[in-house]
Amino acid sequence: MTTQPLSAERAFALDFAAEIERIASGVRRALSTELNRRGLVVAISGGIDSSVSAALAVRAVGAKKVHGLLLPERISSPTSTSRGRLLAEHLGIEHEVFDIAPALEALGCYARIEEVCRAVHPGYGAGWKNKIVLEGGLEGRYNHFKLVAQDPAGKIHEARLEYRQYLMIVAATNFKQRVRKTMEYFHADRLNYAVVGTPNRLEYDQGFFVKNGDGSADVKPIAHLYKSQVYAMARFMKLPDEICNATPTTDTYSLAQGQDEFYFGLPYAQMDLALWAYEHGEGAAALGAALGISEAAAMAVYADIEAKRRATRYLGGAPILMGDPPGAA
């Protein structure tokens, strides 16, 4: 615990030039000594994390050894693809667009999601949009999800997802991240490259990723950086303004959805500061003062950080073995 006031400026200060060089040399070392691969595949969403990860990949191995993938599906925002292209062209990397919608259709992804939407909101059909929204944790309640649907007239309908509906919509939606990862590894295998994972520290720590989906990778260059630092690094690296100013969205549900309402409960800048404060032993009163919320609300934020860590710890772990086979790490 420090006596200085809690501030983002103090928490997220970083020597970006040195950090970029440290990450780049670490990635090169991983490729040459552990992974034995010749370059890097990065899926580019148009968001800040994949953009900075791709830029770091280029710093590490050069643009000629980075392969960018843009993997839109039915509900992807057109601006995601246009920003992805902009980034790839800015970095000068080879890239391609592959629409994963037909694969998702064949797997039943969209049909399963629509089944749940119809069960929760009778009348759901053509012209409706949906998203799921996290509630509860920051008010001291159990975390749960609501399905929010917008009818063609623009009216919003909300209802809590019950257990089986929640599991189904998450399972079906996770196809998106898993199909994308399948494509990333196809290209990595074909090129003898490694796959870059793009979670920031908030996502990595709080389990905001899909196991064997976006959570899967060979190297994760920004998993130790707070999202505020990722934005600052993007500006330091002079990435295009459209990317530096992009608002974080999941781009996973048809109705516009911020990452805060989907998972974190607070806007990323506040969540970043909360995680930093939690990791540095700051009291709830100090966090509350910094965020402009009550001490009790700040305690609920800390409890939610712990609950998400507990609930998602297995996502990043290796399979649990029942013995100790030779060669195990």
Add this chain to the structure above:
Amino acid sequence: MSAAVQVRQYILENFLFSTDTSLLGLDDSFLARGLIDSTGMLEVLLFLEESFGIKVADHEMVPDNLDSVNRIAAFIERKQG
């Protein structure tokens, strides 16, 4: 069978894969023991709603009502009363 017995049996069978009642005290905190996460709580809510004919409102989804067998039993009693 009392609500507490039914709830304990359900949690033992589905969360601990056991029928050994010594594994779950009536006042044990599910959160403190790491037994029931938020998804698990949705499953428990479904069980409560289907088995006891109650409807749990969003504001009632708090540990005070749901974080032990005895708390759940008391909550059911209040809802049914």
